[in-house]
Amino acid sequence: MITLIRNSWSRLFNRKARWADKKAADGAQPFSSHTQIVEFDITPNDPLLAYLLSVSSAVDLERLKLESPALRKLKEAGVKLVVPLISQGELIGLLNLGPRRSEQDYSADDRRLLNTLAAQAAPALRVAQLARQQQAEARERERLAHEMRVARVIQQTLLPKEIPALPGWQMAAHWQPARAVSGDFYDFIQFPDGCLGIIVGDVTDKGVPAALVMATTRSVLRASAEQLVFPGVVLEQVNNTLCPDIPLNMFVTCLYALLDPVTRRLRFANAGHNLPYQRTTSHRVLELRARGMPLGLMPGMTYEEKEVELAPGDQVIFYSDGIVEAHNTGGEMFGFPRLRELLAQPTCASEMISCLVSELAAFTGPAWEQEDDVTFVSLSCEEIPPAPSMEGSAGVTDSHAREFDWPEQNVEGEWRALAEFTIASQPGNERQAMERVGEIAVNLGLSAERVERLKTAVAETTMNAMEHGNHYSPDLPVEIIVIASPAAIVVRIRDHGVDQQIVPSEEPDLDAKLAGMQSPRGWGLFLIKNMVDEMRVSSDETHHIVDLYLQLTGEAK
């Protein structure tokens, strides 16, 4: 009768001895006439281990005098003879034999036979152990790979399933994790008032830890954005929520922008994320700067909020640092200057993200092992198709008047140019502009109420042009052109500022102003937009242009 104690190194060196044989544990006869496999662990410091290694042959336990718990247990189990299985100097198992059926001692021949058997069985057992270990490791690897595939699918469900469709706007996104899962994320939030929230974020580190923090951050951001209006306040609240729970040495950079697709105003706040670039129709690339610490570093942070008004044809690119910190085979970094130069190229305008992805691939080469997650979100304000020409214009020979491009459905009949004049850039001169335009509007039959509105809009726009566009330079006048159709009047006010920002940094909120949270100023653009039916802002190589549009008939706005 042979009982094999199934051993492996791990079991031999487990601290806790353990019998797996139920029968033995229940006090039944430990050995039957059949071979049994009994799991038996021996602690590493048990002297029996050293002894068996030293003798390397069959040992009669009754003659063995050792202070060994394992020895005691073997004897209690009825084991009479132990044959160590040794492979490459390692004890990998024991052959344990109970008493012979003849009740005689094992003979010298028996022992030689058993020693020969052990010498042949040990390598075979070792091979079997290794094969089993490899199978277990392969199963574990497959399980981990499966879990990562599931994690990636779960993470992808946290990203927008589709790009929002906004009339007059084109958007695109690209998400390229460096590993199965990513710390980069982006999100779009559509609000009932038509505004669109755009989020781009990057968690420090990569892989699973970053992905877990990303999931939390995304949820907190969504919840805050749906409760609050101002991007800066949203980031402030998210930071305070994340700070107590985010793991040590981890943080999140994040940019949150709020687009009003009608006014084309983009309000944004930045928690330490890469500065987005605004690409204008004149191929200028501008940084959209707003200051703020990354999320999760310190509670109580405040976030600067900025606003820009995008012109038709303008594009904005949001991106993570995966592109700018990518290296080529020569160790050179992609860098911000290269990105900016690419964006300035006309060839990169139509398919901005595709262009950047292919340029990144060309830079890094085919053997590139992606160093960090790469994410892009692009936002493009569609260009307005050229307007029909203004044949039949009379009174003023103004080539610029032909540039008017109001939607055809807004006008009936042909445009007439009514006036073209300039105003010196000097404080107070806006009144000249408003009075002249007011006289023209009265002659067109505009109601007194709407004339006053137009006058206020003209005065405010002219003030902006003199102050922000021309910086009150005496050499730079503000140009004003008035045209009309039977249905509408348009006042074009042009200054010499290119890509200037005439908009205030935030929407005027009287409660906030009275509470001292906003400057008392900042009403100009608000008044203009409320006074006319439509306001459009554009620019060319040398001018900044505002068109004010008012219907001659119809209800007051």
Next chain:
Amino acid sequence: MMGKTFTAHVRSQPDLAMLDLAGEINAFAEEVLNSAYAEAERLSPGRIVLNFTKVNYINSTGIALIVGLLSRANKSRHTLAVYGLSDHYREIFQITRLADFMTIYPDETSALADSLPAE
């Protein structure tokens, strides 16, 4: 072209101070307006009425100045009211929500009547 085309005078009335404004409320008006308002605050313990009857132009800077007065009034627990606004500037007071914080009267008589104790 530039010049100070704005004046402000304070009239003391029972229980209120009347601030008669005239001309253009723009950046040039700031010093005169704030100075006159400070005097009105000294004269009235509770209510200050701005008379816009002779104001012919208010631009965005002028709106900001009025917001500044309203902020001062809130801090010193004065009540601001106005009268004499044209329809156009009444509309601007409404869209800027200034009308939510100051009563708008059509004329001086109604402004004064509202300040009298109820019989």
